[in-house]
Amino acid sequence: MRIYKILPRRDWEAAWNAQVYEGSDLDRSDGFIHFSTAEQAQETASKHFRGQAGLVVLEIEADDLGGALRWEPSRGGALFPHLYGSLPASLVRGVAEAPLDPDGVPRIGVLP
Numbered sequence: 001m002r003i004y005k006i007l008p009r010r011d012w013e014a015a016w017n018a019q020v021y022e023g024s025d026l027d028r029s030d031g032f033i034h035f036s037t038a039e040q041a042q043e044t045a046s047k048h049f050r051g052q053a054g055l056v057v058l059e060i061e062a063d064d065l066g067g068a069l070r071w072e073p074s075r076g077g078a079l080f081p082h083l084y085g086s087l088p089a090s091l092v093r094g095v096a097e098a099p100l101d102p103d104g105v106p107r108i109g110v111l112p
Contacts, residue, residue, distance in 0.1 A: 003035040003069075003081045005058040006049055006098060006106065012056050021058075021087040032070075032082040035060070040080065045098065045106040055106050059094035060087070 007024060015021035023033040036044040041057065049055060062069055062081060071079040098106035 001037070001062045002059050002093070003037060003062045004041045004108075005033065005035050005060065005087070006041065006045055006055055006108075007058065008052070009054045009056045012058065012095065015087075016089050019089045021089065023087075032084045033087060035069075035081040035083060037081065040078065041108045045108050049098075049106045051100070051104040052106065053100055055098040057096045057098050057108055058087075058092045059096070060091055061093055064091045 005021075007021075011024070012021070021033070022028065027033045034044075045055075065083055065087075068083055068085040070082050070084060072082050074080040096109060098108055101107045
């Protein structure tokens, strides 16, 4: 199963250069890196990233993260993938742009 991380392009570029992503300020504050499933990603974009241009979406194979990935309840009890640790850049399977739609919501596109 693939999971997704929405973040500013500049943060991904810094992570790529360092070969590791340590998470956003919110991630570090919460103690884990927030991810979404394909079904959850657009709602995450709308709720947390409205009006933010220059975003990308990272695609990661959940199984590649091993035991550091936990599925925990969030919005309305839905299980969300949370990574307790850093994300090695080498595990990112794809990177896609997330342009803003006319309402200022990042458009995630068609995820599998």
